Structures are given as structure tokens and as C-alpha cells.
Amino acid sequence: MTDGGDLPGTYTCDGNSISPPVSWQGAPAQTTNFALLMDHQAPDGENHWYWIDYDIPAGINAIASGELLGTLGTNSVNGLNEYTPPCSQGPGDKAYTFTLYALSDHANLGDPTAADRDTLLTAIEDITLASASLTVSYTRDLDSNSGTESSTNGNISPGACQRISDSVTASGFSDVVVSCDENYAYITSDTYPDHDLMNGITGTNEQIPVPALNYAAPIKLAPQLANSPTTIDAAVGVAVNGVPIYDYSAQGELDIYNYDPNSDTLVLGQLDNCGGHAGRGDDYHYHASPNCMIEAMPDKADDTIIGWGYDGYPLYGNNNPDGSVIQNGALDVCNGQPDTSYGYRYHTSEAPPYIIQCLVGEVDTSILPRVSPLNGDNTGARANLTPPQGGVDNLSHVIGQDGSRTMSYDYRGQNYYVTYRPSTSSANCYDFEQKTVSNGGEIETGTYCR
Incomplete structure (x- = not known):
């Protein structure tokens, strides 16, 4: 990018929706850290901002595309701590300005979830040594099909991106973002649902849900049936609230033709009242019908899409979209059936396998996201x-007013617990204290990060 030039489409919602690369030189010698702001002033004078990055170390002079450095503030599109791509809804050129600030001290912004544009500019007003700006423009071709559905013959036709976006919008979960490129819609979230969670579990693995920021679930825009089903030792899809969907098992890849009750998370008491639990990465996901999510949806009905398989086919509830009961034997091995609108659809069910068991469509498993275990767990x-x-x-999971999460439970007459709260030392880090059965009842502490 050059000042006065164009913003490449790959950094917008019409492309890959990733942050662009930026670099700089010539900072004052007294610089201790940098802050970066990307914003846009609308014709009505209202400011929109897409990227706030601060506490960038003084020794850094470049950020690669998609790279996470420093601490991320909010954006004005979805309020999350992430880069969000410009996605103008109106015609004509739109100007976007990147401003880098060389600071003499660290900006006191408090909670990063409240670090908006005005908060940043106020905090750095008296500690800015120098600044530099670069302004670029982008024009969306709103009459073209950029960023929408790729049809089965490889041509781009409008529809799929909008349908996936509409399914999320209709769900009412405003903290979930949908962006599209030519091949995929990306449902992006922190995987942490707003509903009650972890309560009702008896077979706990002593993991506790921790937000996983910027989890981007890729949904194929042009689904095609594969020659054989695909089973995955990870998520097979995503609910419309951004929570990953797994098959019923906790044992990795399945023998999809032979149900195994010994690996059934529901039978083993590992699932909460809402159909989910925390996995090995302290990440929340569903293994059965996300009933608490469905209950929270404002316009829930039998024809409401509640999720998407990674192969691009939609997930519905226990009934057919027209409200009729699904007859015994109508669902195939992946827990789905043919659909006149999408070619195929998945369903939830009261009986195993409860939810998507495998994927009938073509899927590139190499690009599917996984939530890694927390960093910093050296012990x-x-x-x-x-x-x-x-x-x-007596397992209980409670969210405190101070942002803490505590899961406590009894085992053979003794009480055990895991608790954490956001760390003040760094963004996306959490201060833990735990007394677990697995580790012999010792009280352990540590700070772990995403």
C-alpha cells in the first residue's frame, strides 16, 4: 500500500478479511512503544475504526499480514478485540487511514475490551512523541458477486454468503461476525457462549471454558457431495453462535457405522445441560443439540438453521424444516438427509449420534481451525x-461480577475447584488457581494465555 493508493481487496470483507502488513522507520529515540489505529470518517462525520493495536514494543518496526503483536483494542463493527475488515454498504470510494503513534510511555487503557478509538486517543494525547499516517481507498463493486457464493461449476453467483450471514443475524448473537471470500464464509467468534454452561456435568475432565478469540470457522460456499463421508478428530462444524460442533465422541475419529456407548460424551455424563463442555484446550464446544442456544434465539422454529457443517451444508433441529416429524431411519450415518434447497441438510436428534457425526460433502481438513491448549503451562x-x-x-460453574469463572465439584467427600480471572499483566491471559483430582489435590497457580 502507498499513501493515496488503494487498499487491496484481500484485507476487506470481499477478500480474506485479514489485517494488512504495515512497516515504519524513523521513530524518535525516546520511543518506548507504538500504537496503531485504522479508522474511517463517514460522510455524516461519524468515526469508524477497524484496528487498534497498542503496546507494540519499541524494537518492532513491522507487522506482517495477519500477525498479532502488542495488545488489540476493540473495533467499531462488532466490539471485539480484533482486526475487522472494511465492508462498506454504500457506493463510491471510501478512505481508510492508518496512523502510527510513537509513545514515550505505555498507554493506560485499562480493560482492553473497553479500548475504543476515543479511549486510545485520550490515553496517548500527552505521551505521543510523533505520528505518521497513510490513507488508502477502497471501492466495493456492489453490483458484482465478489465475496458471495461460489457455485458448483466454479463460477461465482450470489446467495450462499448472504444465507450464512442471515442465519447468524437471525440468531440474535451480535458478537459473531461473518465474512466471505470466493470459496468460504468465515463465522468468527470467541467460542464462549452467552448461555449457562458446564452445569449438570458429572463426568468432568476438570477442564473449564476459556474464550478463544478470533476462532474463524470456514464454511464452504459451494458444497459438493463427496465419494465417502469424512470423520474428524476435531470440530465438524459450527453453531450460529460461533461455538464449534463436534461429533458425539470424546475418543477421536469414529467408526461411524458402529455406535460406541463407551465413547459417548452424553452417556458418560461429560456434557452440561446445554449439550456442550470444555475440551482438552479448555475450549467450549457442543457434542449434542445446543438446546440452550436454541432456546435463546428470538425466532426459533423448525425451519431455523442452527449451524453449519464445514462442508457447507446447514444444520437443523429435531424436526424437518416444514415441522413434520423425521421418521425412523430417514437420517443417514452422518445424521442428515437430502434437502431440496441446499442439496443436503444435517439434523439434531434425541438418539445417538445426536448431531453431525461426519461430513457428507467435500472438505479440506487441512484448513479447519483447532483451539490449542493454553500457553504458559510449563508445569x-x-x-x-x-x-x-x-x-x-455437585459440580457448579459460576461467572463472577469481576469476570472470574469458577468451577467447583465434590469427589469422594472432598471439594475441588478450578477458577480463573482475566490477568492484568497482558491481554488474553488469565490467572488460574486450581485444586484438581488429577493433580492430587494440590493447590496450583499460574498465568496462561491464548
Whole structure:
């Protein structure tokens, strides 16, 4: 990019929706850190901002495309701590300005989730040594099909991107973002649902849900049936609230033709009242019907799409979209059936396999996202956890007003717990304290990060 030039489409919602590369030189010698702002002033004078990055170390003079450095503030599109791509809804050129600030001290912005444009500019007003700006323009061709559906013959036709976006919008979960390129719609979230979670579990693995920022689930815009089903030792799709969907098992890839109750997370008591739990990465996901999510949706009905398989086919509830009951034997091995609108659709069910068991469509498993375990666990405190034999009693998960999360439970007459709260030392880090059965009841502490 050059000042006065164009913003490449790959950094917008019509492309890959990733942050662009930026570099600089000539900062004052007294610089201790940098802050970066990308914003746009609308014709009505209202400011929009897409990228706030601060506490960038003074020794840094470049950020690669998609790279995470420093601490991310909010954006004005969805309020999340992430880069969000410009996605203008009106015609004509739109100007976007990148401004880099060389600072003499660290900006005191407090909670990063409240670090908006005005907060940043106020915090750095008296500590800015120098600044430099670069302004670029982007024009969306609103009459073209950029960023929408890729049809089965390889041509781009409008529809799929909008349908996926509409399914998320209709769900009412405003903290979920949909962006599209020529091949995929990306449902991006922190995987942490607004509904009650973890309560009702007896077979706990002693993991606790921790937000996983910028989890981007790729949904194919032009689904095509594959020659054989695909089973994955990870998520097979995503719910419209941005929570990943797994098959019923906790044992990796399935023998999809032979149900195994010994690996059924529901039978083993590992799922909460809402059909989900925290996995090995302290990440929340569903293994059965996301009933609490469905209950929270404002316009829930039998024809409401509640999720998407990674192969591009939609997920519905226990009934057919027209409200009729699904007859025994109508669902195939992946828990779906043919559909006149999409070619195929998945369903949830009361009986195993409960939800998407495998993918009938073509899918590139190499690009599918996975939530990694928390960083900084040098002692293995969060890595060496296994379900206590025989299960636990009285498990309770509580979210405190101070942002803390606490999961407590009883095992053989003793109380155990895992609790964490956002760390003040760095963004996306959490201060943990735990007393687990797996680790012999020792009280352990540590700060772990995403």
C-alpha cells in the first residue's frame, strides 16, 4: 500500500478479511512503544475504526499480514478485540487511514475490551512523541458477486454468503461476525457462549471454558457431495453462535457405522445441560443439540438453521424444516438427509449420534481451525487432567461480577475447584488457581494465555 493508493481487496470483507502488513522507520529515540489505529470518517462525520493495536514494543518496526503483536483494542463493527475488515454498504470510494503513534510511555487503557478509538486517543494525547499516517481507498463493486457464493461449476453467483450471514443475524448473537471470500464464509467468534454452561456435568475432565478469540470457522460456499463421508478428530462444524460442533465422541475419529456407548460424551455424563463442555484446550464446544442456544434465539422454529457443517451444508433441529416429524431411519450415518434447497441438510436428534457425526460433502481438513491448549503451562497443570473415576458430585460453574469463572465439584467427600480471572499483566491471559483430582489435590497457580 502507498499513501493515496488503494487498499487491496484481500484485507476487506470481499477478500480474506485479514489485517494488512504495515512497516515504519524513523521513530524518535525516546520511543518506548507504538500504537496503531485504522479508522474511517463517514460522510455524516461519524468515526469508524477497524484496528487498534497498542503496546507494540519499541524494537518492532513491522507487522506482517495477519500477525498479532502488542495488545488489540476493540473495533467499531462488532466490539471485539480484533482486526475487522472494511465492508462498506454504500457506493463510491471510501478512505481508510492508518496512523502510527510513537509513545514515550505505555498507554493506560485499562480493560482492553473497553479500548475504543476515543479511549486510545485520550490515553496517548500527552505521551505521543510523533505520528505518521497513510490513507488508502477502497471501492466495493456492489453490483458484482465478489465475496458471495461460489457455485458448483466454479463460477461465482450470489446467495450462499448472504444465507450464512442471515442465519447468524437471525440468531440474535451480535458478537459473531461473518465474512466471505470466493470459496468460504468465515463465522468468527470467541467460542464462549452467552448461555449457562458446564452445569449438570458429572463426568468432568476438570477442564473449564476459556474464550478463544478470533476462532474463524470456514464454511464452504459451494458444497459438493463427496465419494465417502469424512470423520474428524476435531470440530465438524459450527453453531450460529460461533461455538464449534463436534461429533458425539470424546475418543477421536469414529467408526461411524458402529455406535460406541463407551465413547459417548452424553452417556458418560461429560456434557452440561446445554449439550456442550470444555475440551482438552479448555475450549467450549457442543457434542449434542445446543438446546440452550436454541432456546435463546428470538425466532426459533423448525425451519431455523442452527449451524453449519464445514462442508457447507446447514444444520437443523429435531424436526424437518416444514415441522413434520423425521421418521425412523430417514437420517443417514452422518445424521442428515437430502434437502431440496441446499442439496443436503444435517439434523439434531434425541438418539445417538445426536448431531453431525461426519461430513457428507467435500472438505479440506487441512484448513479447519483447532483451539490449542493454553500457553504458559510449563508445569502441565492444565495438560495432565483426566476424568475422575466414577464421576463427581455437585459440580457448579459460576461467572463472577469481576469476570472470574469458577468451577467447583465434590469427589469422594472432598471439594475441588478450578477458577480463573482475566490477568492484568497482558491481554488474553488469565490467572488460574486450581485444586484438581488429577493433580492430587494440590493447590496450583499460574498465568496462561491464548
